[in-house]
Amino acid sequence: MSDIILPRRELIARAGGLVAAAGALPLLAGCDVINDAPAVRKILSMGEEMNRASQRALIDRNALAREFSRADLSPYFRPNGTRLPAGADYAAHAASGFAEWRVKVSGLVARPLSLSLADIRAMEQRTQITRHDCVEGWSAIGQWTGVQLDRILEAAGVRDGARYIVFRCADRIGDALYYESCDMIDARHPQTILAWALNGAVLPIANGAPLRLRIERQLGYKHAKYVNAIEAVASLDGIGAGKGGYWEDRVDYEWYAGI
Ligand SMILES: Nc1nc2c(c(=O)[nH]1)N[C@H]1C(S)=C(S)[C@@H](COP(=O)(O)O)O[C@H]1N2
Numbered sequence: 001m002s003d004i005i006l007p008r009r010e011l012i013a014r015a016g017g018l019v020a021a022a023g024a025l026p027l028l029a030g031c032d033v034i035n036d037a038p039a040v041r042k043i044l045s046m047g048e049e050m051n052r053a054s055q056r057a058l059i060d061r062n063a064l065a066r067e068f069s070r071a072d073l074s075p076y077f078r079p080n081g082t083r084l085p086a087g088a089d090y091a092a093h094a095a096s097g098f099a100e101w102r103v104k105v106s107g108l109v110a111r112p113l114s115l116s117l118a119d120i121r122a123m124e125q126r127t128q129i130t131r132h133d134c135v136e137g138w139s140a141i142g143q144w145t146g147v148q149l150d151r152i153l154e155a156a157g158v159r160d161g162a163r164y165i166v167f168r169c170a171d172r173i174g175d176a177l178y179y180e181s182c183d184m185i186d187a188r189h190p191q192t193i194l195a196w197a198l199n200g201a202v203l204p205i206a207n208g209a210p211l212r213l214r215i216e217r218q219l220g221y222k223h224a225k226y227v228n229a230i231e232a233v234a235s236l237d238g239i240g241a242g243k244g245g246y247w248e249d250r251v252d253y254e255w256y257a258g259i
Pocket residue numbers: 077078079080081082133134135169170171173178179206207208220221222223224225226
């Protein structure tokens with residue numbers, strides 16, 4: 001990040017220096033002459049523009065999604081996509097209250113982890129009331145509680161080369177298990193959490209029990225449900241067909257579904 005922000009600071013400092021010098025010492029009008037050369041001006045303003053644009057992008061990506069109050073909660077948080085993963089394995093987990101469920105954290109990490117729900121609940125928790133927007137044209141406001149993904153990534157010690165985080169899910173749709181991914185900006189965003197509770201109660205199976213992603217700056221399909229593995233990777237090339245998500249690989253859904 002700093003390699004993008006610093007040049008702009010430097011540019012402002014230099015511009016300030018030029019103005020101050022020109023004001024204090026009119027004899028240094030030579031600076032203005034150089035500065036006035038159309039090519040120089042163009043390059044300077046291009047630099048400004050580019051830095052402004054990249055700063056704007058960074059600031060926007062880190063901005064918080066709107067949070068609501070309990071009075072705004074939807075009476076019913078509509079489930080979508082898989083509502084009950086098929087198979088004996090998931091059924092056994094559900095029958096035991098997901099006591100044996102694990103989330104494996106692997107890939108480009110210094111310390112691979114295998115976290116139980118108890119481990120996750122023992123970490124610092126965050127609760128947020130946000131609006132979920134599905135591309136299919138419906139929205140719902142829910143209160144989510146869980147652990148910030150950033151804390152899990154810190155515990156695992158994500159290596160420098162990691163550029164994406166991949167989420168693996170327990171539900172199969174047709175030919176493949178559901179999967180999703182995001183970049184490190186969204187992975188580290190304070191409102192990106194692995195949630196185990198909805199509206200103050202344990203997450204219903206239909207909404208992704210025992211753990212689902214909330215990635216509040218993006219559309220509904222990015223919010224992976226039934227998460228059982230997290231991988232830090234350098235590239236999405238080896239993930240599914242390479243577009244970074246179950247639907248991205250099959251229909252025209254964008255990988256970056258920012259809202
Ligand atoms: N594992 C998994 N995650 C998923 C899906 C799914 O089918 N399987 N559907 C996605 C879509 S399109 C939406 S809108 C949301 C729905 O979350 P909800 O069931 O809590 O409403 O989950 C997303 N995450």
